[in-house]
Amino acid sequence: MSPVEFEESSVIKVLGLRWCPSKDCFSYKVSLSQPTSCTKRRILSDASRVFDPLGFLAPVVVAIKIFFQDLWREKVGWDDDVPQELEKRWTTIRDELHLVESILIPRVMWSNRTNKELHAFCDASLDAYAAVVYCRSVDTNGNVTVSIVAAKSRVAPIKVLSLPKLELCGALLLTKLVDKIKTSLQEANIRVFAWTDSSIVLHWLSTAPKKWSVFVANRTSEIQSSIPFKSWNHVRSVHNPADVASRGIPPSLLSSTDIWWQGPCWLKKQPTEWPVSHYNVNDIPCDILEQRKSTKVQALMQGFWKRWHQEYLTSLQSRPKWQKAQRNLEVNDVVLLKEDNLPPSKWILGRVTEIHLGQDNKCRVATVKTINGSYVRPVVKLAPLPLTERPESSRGGQNVLN
Known part of the structure; x- marks a missing residue:
C-alpha cells in the first residue's frame, strides 16, 4: 500500500x-x-x-x-x-x-519501544473527580518517554458525598478508562500501575468487599476484578496530575502545567526512584471506613438478644403455679368447676371428695362431687373458694350440694 x-x-x-x-x-x-x-x-x-x-x-x-x-x-x-x-x-x-x-x-505515544507501561492517576475534590492515564515507554538505549493517553472527569453529584467516597469514584473511573484504553490499543497484557493519594481507598481495596457498606463494596468489587490490589500505589497529592483535573484550572494556565502533559517528573526515572507506597491504617478514623454495620454490631446484638431472651423475656409471663408454693386441695374443700365457654357466675359449685397426689406429693387431680354427679378434674380447672372455715364433712357436704 x-x-x-x-x-x-x-x-x-x-x-x-x-x-x-x-x-x-x-x-x-x-x-x-x-x-x-x-x-x-x-x-x-x-x-x-x-x-x-x-x-x-x-x-x-x-x-x-x-x-x-x-x-x-x-x-x-x-x-x-x-x-x-x-x-x-x-x-x-x-x-x-x-x-x-x-x-x-x-x-504517537511510542514507536519501536521495548518496554511499555500504563500509569493511571486518580483524584477527587468536593467539586469533581478525575482520572488521567500516561504511557511510559523505554527504548533499547534506555531513553524514557512519557505521553498523555487520555483523561476523564466527572462533577460530584449534587447529593453530598464524603471525600473518601468521591476518591473511590475516581478510582472506579480510572479502572473503566484503563480498560477502554487497553481494548483500543489491543494491548491486553500491558502492565498497569494505578496511583491514588487516598490511603482510605487503598485500605478499601486491600480487603474483601463484603466487609464494607454497599456503596463501597460495589465499587471495590468492580475495581478489584479489573486492577488487582498489587497494582495500586500511593502517591503524594503534589505529584498527582489528576489533582489538576479534579479542581479545574483556567485555560490560560493549562499549556504551562507540565505535570498534566508529562506526568510527575519521577516517571522518567528508574523504578527504584519512584515513591514508595506507605500509609498507616491506624491513622484512618474508624467512622469513615464505611464498614458494614453488621460486622461491627452483630456480635453485640446477638449477645444482647441472648441475655434479653433468657433473663427478661421469660419473666414477662409469670408462672405462679410453678414458682410459688401453693396449698394442696384437701377433702371437703369447696370449689368451682371452671368452664371456658361459661362466665364465672355460671360455674358449677362442688366439693372435693378425693385427691390424687403425684410422686412429689403435689395434688394435681381431684375428684369433685356436684349436684349433677362426680367428676375427676385437674386442679387448674378448679377454683377453690376462700372460706374461712372448712365445712364439716357430713353437714357441709349436704348444705353445699343438696
Whole structure:
C-alpha cells in the first residue's frame, strides 16, 4: 500500500479537534460567536463548542462543568440572565478559551519501544473527580518517554458525598478508562500501575468487599476484578496530575502545567526512584471506613438478644403455679368447676371428695362431687373458694350440694 501524502499546511478536522499531518500533532479550534447575552442557553451553546473526546482539556472542561452545576443550583431559567457573579466567572473562562488553540499534543505515544507501561492517576475534590492515564515507554538505549493517553472527569453529584467516597469514584473511573484504553490499543497484557493519594481507598481495596457498606463494596468489587490490589500505589497529592483535573484550572494556565502533559517528573526515572507506597491504617478514623454495620454490631446484638431472651423475656409471663408454693386441695374443700365457654357466675359449685397426689406429693387431680354427679378434674380447672372455715364433712357436704 502506497503511503498517503499530505500537504504541509493541510489540517484534518473532526468537529473541534484537528490533526496536523506534517507535525503529527493534535490541536484544538474553538470558534465562539460574539456574545449578545449571558443566558443559560447561550452559555451551554458556547461550552458545547469545546470538543474534547480524549480528555486532553479535562482541567478546563471540568471547570466549565463545575460552573454549570453552580448555575443549575441557582435555578436560572434557560432564557433568563444569570446572576452577576456567575456571569463574571463565565466571562473569564470564555475570554480565555481561545488560548487552548496553541496547545499541540503529539499523536504517537511510542514507536519501536521495548518496554511499555500504563500509569493511571486518580483524584477527587468536593467539586469533581478525575482520572488521567500516561504511557511510559523505554527504548533499547534506555531513553524514557512519557505521553498523555487520555483523561476523564466527572462533577460530584449534587447529593453530598464524603471525600473518601468521591476518591473511590475516581478510582472506579480510572479502572473503566484503563480498560477502554487497553481494548483500543489491543494491548491486553500491558502492565498497569494505578496511583491514588487516598490511603482510605487503598485500605478499601486491600480487603474483601463484603466487609464494607454497599456503596463501597460495589465499587471495590468492580475495581478489584479489573486492577488487582498489587497494582495500586500511593502517591503524594503534589505529584498527582489528576489533582489538576479534579479542581479545574483556567485555560490560560493549562499549556504551562507540565505535570498534566508529562506526568510527575519521577516517571522518567528508574523504578527504584519512584515513591514508595506507605500509609498507616491506624491513622484512618474508624467512622469513615464505611464498614458494614453488621460486622461491627452483630456480635453485640446477638449477645444482647441472648441475655434479653433468657433473663427478661421469660419473666414477662409469670408462672405462679410453678414458682410459688401453693396449698394442696384437701377433702371437703369447696370449689368451682371452671368452664371456658361459661362466665364465672355460671360455674358449677362442688366439693372435693378425693385427691390424687403425684410422686412429689403435689395434688394435681381431684375428684369433685356436684349436684349433677362426680367428676375427676385437674386442679387448674378448679377454683377453690376462700372460706374461712372448712365445712364439716357430713353437714357441709349436704348444705353445699343438696
